[in-house]
Amino acid sequence: MPVKDRDGDLDMLLEKIFNERGWDFRNYKRSSVMRRISKRLALLDCPSYGDYSVLLDRDPSEYDRLFSNLTIKVSEFFREPEVFARLCEAVKEDWREKALKVWCCGCGHGEEAYSIAILLSECLSFEAISNARIFATDIDHDALDAARKALYREESMKNVLQDLRDKYFSCADGLYKVKHNIRNLVKFGVLDIVRNPSISGVDVLFCRNLFIYFNKSLQAEVFEKLDYSLKPGGLLVLGKAEVIPPLFAHKYAPVGTRLSTYRKRT
Numbered sequence: 001m002p003v004k005d006r007d008g009d010l011d012m013l014l015e016k017i018f019n020e021r022g023w024d025f026r027n028y029k030r031s032s033v034m035r036r037i038s039k040r041l042a043l044l045d046c047p048s049y050g051d052y053s054v055l056l057d058r059d060p061s062e063y064d065r066l067f068s069n070l071t072i073k074v075s076e077f078f079r080e081p082e083v084f085a086r087l088c089e090a091v092k093e094d095w096r097e098k099a100l101k102v103w104c105c106g107c108g109h110g111e112e113a114y115s116i117a118i119l120l121s122e123c124l125s126f127e128a129i130s131n132a133r134i135f136a137t138d139i140d141h142d143a144l145d146a147a148r149k150a151l152y153r154e155e156s157m158k159n160v161l162q163d164l165r166d167k168y169f170s171c172a173d174g175l176y177k178v179k180h181n182i183r184n185l186v187k188f189g190v191l192d193i194v195r196n197p198s199i200s201g202v203d204v205l206f207c208r209n210l211f212i213y214f215n216k217s218l219q220a221e222v223f224e225k226l227d228y229s230l231k232p233g234g235l236l237v238l239g240k241a242e243v244i245p246p247l248f249a250h251k252y253a254p255v256g257t258r259l260s261t262y263r264k265r266t
């Protein structure tokens, strides 16, 4: 059960986290933030957000544990495989010859970015893939370190067919390592989409399962940055439960049905 917010002490805590560490969770969805922080409170036997704030002063290493709790990393290779199947058709049609720039925003431990790299390797010619660039960004340094190591457990691999496993992964001690030709296609970097400027001139933009953690006003604010990033005619891929904020909906046409994939109108 989430701990109740008394006298605005949750707001004060979020303000403190922002001032001390620069992590801005103030406009993340309230219910989700309360649930995640409450987990730390329960573990530490801490009765209120105010007490937790005092605890952070006494033990600043708790900030990192809280941060890792607030930024949820659940993912897997080829999450919602039908989205990738559709993307394969689209890139084959539109980017066979042109240099493709992909941005995977909120990439977590890298499963999605490497899935994109594998998909492009399957769909594009050697020349087109040599000219393609895939940027994968996240707010969390530790997640990006793990992404660069590219080691995954079986749980992340359930959508990866055997022939793709054989071709793009090596397996030892129950862990799958993405092969270097795929690793080399992805450039990982820290980018906080709430606070930093976005990447420009993008052809395909994945931003999945990140918006769901933002409140409506932050969704609109962040979407403006994504919209700026994506070239006219480019593809935007959101998560299954995410929609384009109303202010921008007229600029995007759905690709397929129920795929959360959109083409930016030219």
Ligand SMILES: C[S@@+](CC[C@H](N)C(=O)[O-])C[C@H]1O[C@@H](n2cnc3c(N)ncnc32)[C@H](O)[C@@H]1O
Pocket: 071, 072, 073, 074, 075, 076, 079, 105, 106, 107, 108, 109, 112, 137, 138, 139, 140, 143, 191, 192, 193, 194, 195, 207, 208, 209, 210, 239
């Ligand atoms: C649930 S994961 C999504 C992973 C992948 N996109 C997927 O759909 O499988 C959400 C990711 O968003 C990242 N994230 C949260 N807030 C962020 C922000 N302000 N800027 C960039 N990334 C953020 C988290 O660290 C986490 O890795």
